[in-house]
Amino acid sequence: MHSILFLMAVLIAFGLRWAIRYWPGKLDWPAALIFFALPPMLLISTSAAIAWMGCGWMFGLPVSMGSHLLAWIFLVWTGLSVLYLAGQTWQTLGAVQKYPISHWQGQKIRLLETDFPYSAQVGLWSPELVVSRGLLRLLTPEQIEAVLAHESAHLFYRDTWTFFWLGALRRLTFWLPETESLWQELLWQRECRADRHGANHCDPLVLAEALALVAQNAMVANPLPLGVPFAGQQDRLLARIDQLLSSPVAPSSHRFIAWGGSLLLLAIAVLPLILIPLHIK
Template sequence: MGTQGKMGMWQTGCLSYGFAIGSLVLFVVLLVRLTYQGWQSLRSVKVCTETKLGNQKVRLLDTAALFAGQIGFWKSELVISKGLLQSLSPAHLETVLAHEQGHYYYRDTFWFFWLGWIRECSSWLPNTDALWQELLILRELRADAYAASRVDNLLLAESLLLVVSFQTQSENNFSSCAEIFCAALGSSSEGTRLEQRIEALLNHQQQFTNAQPCSQYWHNFLLALLPLITVLFHQ
């Protein structure tokens, strides 16, 4: 439409163009920074020893901390600490693997990479952090429900408590990327968030166990695209 056009009743100009281009450049810089951080986390994963637990390939993290998480993008890798293998019984370990399989099934690391980018771009908005925390707990509840449909939900709750209790005593090597590039059993497990997850497991809630895509989600996604209608008002 050029610098002499209009958007609705407002006149556009070089200033609005400069602001738009500057915003796009900033968003690209944030995306590149997140991509670099993700690449660094993947490099950290690759140096870990690869082994098998049953039929599943895992990377062993040489630390006494209790840690298990999917790390990566679309095809994430499961990383488990030696401390976790030494501390949990085979039954509890099975529940941890089931939880992490839920994260892999829903490709949480991939989607939260993009959601994390949106979070960075909208960090100036007042409710961004609150919405981010809600997304994290919903991600964990969904993975918990996925696991509870395959293993004993009480054992999974016990495993969660064990992992969270040890996390307060030591930190893992991926703490800096835990929210975006790493979907771990102990994510979003502080205070009321932990209580919410435990309560959901004890009640054996099933609201997230349906693995089939729901048309309602697509309706909500299309609703989010409504602002694009404003393009029609550009002249």
């Protein structure tokens, strides 16, 4: 019986991903997040339910040891994926913390001594703001302020924390269809959201100018041991500029909207756990 439950979870996961092909129009952030995160979360919760129930009887049918073992294998794989990404994050944060702390207009930053134009939030829940010397030399003070407003948006939305877990789901279910395309879409939506939020605190045109300059000067090889979204894809940066200038500045999103959506997604994902009381040892 548990084998049937696991097979159903796998079929639902594939079905949700294949449904993207019939989605009308362009995916927005909530839709992309649901299509990306819900399938692996259903697989995890189903595996957790099966592992918890163990062997026995369910709906009058015997439960095989094979399905119990398969569930534990998937859960161990999940744990290893999280540990691997946690190790990578720890190494990156350790590399960043070797650079000195500086201050720019009252903000604490880690200053990288490189000509490569770079800025990012590095860490998990409480990330550190990292800025390269090359970015400070390239941009005017007003443009730097606009870039830091963009980076503050990542902190506001806790993007480093969110994308750590999304990255674990990506690594866990690389074999599901559309995983990489949805991942790139979420990265795109994340940066556009930060652009819109940052534009609430600066001139959108100044932010667009800063993005254009960074796109032009990021053609050189990246010497940093850090991930750069859309590195080598200047067309994506230019597309962000077009979207920023063509769309009206959106009001700041309230945190309770993001939390509400996350809780709804979680409620759907943990539905397999309600089957636990139906199991008979």
